Amino acid sequence: MTPSLEDVLGSAEVVSAGRIVGEGPAGALPLTPELLREAPSGDLFGLTQNVGMGWSAARLGGRQYVVVSTMGGLRGEDGTPIALGYHTGHWEIGLLVREAAETLRAHGAIPFAAYCSDPCDGRTQGTTGMFDSLPYRNDAATVMRRQIRSLPTASGVLGIATCDKGLPATMLALAGTRALPGVVVPGGVTLPARGAEDAGQIQSLGARFARDLVTLDYAAEMGCRACGSAGGGCQFLGTAATSQVVAEALGLALPHSALAPSGEPSWLELGRRSALALVRLDALGIPLARILTPGAVANAMLVHAAFGGSTNLLLHIPAIAHAAGLTPPTVDDWIRVNRATPRLVDALPNGPRGHPTVQVFMAGGVPEVMLHLRRLGLLDGRVLTATGDTLDATLDWWEDSERRRAARARVCRRARRCRPTTS
Template sequence: MPGADPLLKTRTKGVGPVGQLPVSKEQLREAPSGDLFGLTQNAGMGWRASEIGRDPYLIISTAGGLRHPDGSPIALGYHTGHWEIDRLVKIAAETFSAEGALPFAAACSDPCDGRSQGTTGMFDSLPYRNDAATTMRRLIRSLPRRKGVLGIATCDKGLPATLLALAGSGDLPGVIVPGGVTLPAEGGEDAGKVQTIGARFAQGAISYDYAVDMGCKACGSPGGGCQFLGTAATSQVVSEAMGLSLPHSALCPSGEPVWKDLAKRSAIALLRLSEAGITVSDILTQKAIDNAMIVHAAFGGSTNLLLHISAIAHTAGLRTPVVEDWTRVNRSTPRLVDALPNGPRNHPTVQVFMAGGVPEVMLHLREMGLLHLDALTSTGQSLGENLAWWEKSDARSQALERLRELDKVDPEEVIFGPAYAREKGYTSALVFPTGNIAPDGSVIKATSIDPTMVDQENCFHHEGKARVFASESAAIKAIKSKGKDAINKGDVIVLIGCGPTGTGMEETYQLTSALKHLSWGKHVPVLTDARFSGVSTGACIGHIGPEALAGGPIGKLRDGDRIEIHIDRNELTGSINFLGTDEGDPLSASDAADVLQKRETHSSVSPHPQLPDDTRLWAALQDVSGGTWNGCVYDVDKIIETLEAGKKAIAESREPQEDS
């Protein structure tokens, strides 16, 4: 019950703001009431009356948690990726104000894929992206007089959502500020490896004391995305490659002076774009999409960007990349970055930044003639002009020297040219296997296969018996087991029913990360209709379509079935085939396909009983819109057309039938 003292100190009236609305008589007569009331609200929130009519600029961020002015927690955020970006919002807002603009700030925070791994929270991960993008676009439109939008975001779904929000606001000037990366912790494991302490302890690979010690010290700074080139880091790279972020902004270390300076420069860049009348649609063109795909390939980025780049293209009204486009790009673009998890040295993302980041990679791609150099960027200049500046800039020379000085790392071993890549045998990243298990396609990051599992022809070949699981929890239990149900060297884990309809297309990082850090794990491939974390490694093949719940062949596999996997990392081709049940008398791929066609879907396959209705709706809408290979988007025209066809069919079925 409330005490009396707080009530005795409670007011029922207050002194209103001092000043007058800066509007003319003509504005009073003709302006929408919302414009006028907006000014009243500006004054009511305490802004100086003489300035409440300035041009408004919106800062939309994914900031989460609540921090004390000294940086200590008052209420925790979900993850480090949104924990410090309120500081970027503050710097940007102060810059807008100092430049004569009126800053507004709104936030649509984001979940942590790492926190939800192996839990039902993962069922909301990918659907969140669509919902957040919708919310952000609604917030943008709900500030009717906004002159531009500054998006500030960091991580796996928050940054793609922000990119989608700007892509859908193409008539406005817009700039993205990537939230940067976390510093590695001295004496600690990286944020990817540390997620495997449970599996390693269960298998006796580490002690209890080691597990709890390492589990506490993975983050060398309180903010930023994880230190590996996963989905968060790759999204930052792609944002810069598209021209929506300033040069050398992706993978900037959170909290450091260069990170703070980025917020100020990005706010000024947005004001300059507005003055010049340059909008998002002027920057986000088909050439920008192509450049992003090329840079993605050169970095060896996360497979999740197949979903996000396609979704961004769709939202911007551009042509959506298809598998043939991705294959073409990866065949023409060598991998030029050594970053965790692609290796072999596994440099953390902050070292990639200090080695020159995106513009340094683009210098090599420019020399190869792969980029659209005339593409416009957030600087107001072309990509070619940006790269000409970067090549001779003090920022470039200082970053490279700082990396040598602090970490004793040669920048050319982090980011290198195509000749070095050929000499070291570094190949392009993505392969899209097909076969009787994946007639609609699948994807594997071929560079993440353990090099000891690849033959002299740079091919991975594996044949083994299927171990079929209809839930990730059952699969990880088998990985941790040491008994008769344990996974054995040479088995093929087949995880089914985990596509969009089953689990919201969950990530399965706890499986792939555990296998990476167990001595026998490199001998166990994974096939699934789910997806992977960007830091996943090994012979893991995901996005297999059709998904099991759509009648896909993967859902008809059984324990003991013979599976053959072939990945050619030179030709960037691959296949995954069911070969029957007899190891000594394998069937041809076509004959085995006939066997699968006659089988029923595995009896264990069904939507997860805790799949939220929100996610079920998302799964249905994205399926009508083209599914995972179209980016899991909402194609409104297709959805309406399908609904109208359904309504018509229902109406026709109710019409009285004439007697024959």
């Protein structure tokens, strides 16, 4: 039904109701003569804005951190949609933002949340919307970088993103913020649905129906059932999942963080431990410039090859290197790495069996693949990672960790067979 003109123009009652003056926040700003005389006026105005939004004046002395994400849509407290996002990849990451922010608050820090939502390549396929896909990456990276720089008092940045262009944009933004410590939180993957096609297969339903390969009822049912959970990137190793793998391989994301099942405990924990990692990097004085190095880029190329990842990362990895002030890899570099590196991962859509990405995570994900690459003498283990320690130290921990054993045991139970943890 068409809304009436009266509904659109509004009522007199609401103008008569409500306040037109309010009480200011209680307390006083922690000002000093030096601050008043020497600090930029923006720093002082920022303190006023902080208490104006409800932050306690007594807690204004903490370190300040930016949490920038590609969150999209509007969820109710119970997760029901009030306004949809463009895709599952950004639908739940507000939960990671909250987890990270609460962790930072608990450590006496002041978190700020900024947003630059992202489109969905799957949604725009076959439309002119695809012309905006790659340009969006560059635009979003610029916006995020400006958002980070627009908090001059920030001591570090946390970037939370999931999908094809949003996560590369986030990595570009952090790479260009070289003087600050920073951590990327991959947004995880959607669970596979029982008895259903995956989010890659269903994208061919129209073509298959046109060729009488599936029925109308089959297409309608499979199209409805493809997502086994409400959040996360697609279940196959496409650009979104590969970008998560590369974020971890670069050292930007914590070990065993890429491809976590969205909404599950192992995923939600990423918000907390990534926030702790950011505080740790800040305390150790390790900026992003010390993590994004030529060795880190070389490692990312190796891991990309070992995963058999999306070739779109041949665009994104050089862009990240350039944003970090490094020499981007050349075509010859890619040829050399791809010829020297065995493919170790069996995931959708490459096969041969085609495991969904959550199974890759449960099998050990990026650190498990890196262990094999280290045994082959291919990795540079001297590089620093988001843990604040070297890659070698991180892999030493992973090799004998309870986390690895727990993940391996769960995979073995599912497969009904086990292999030694050290294999």
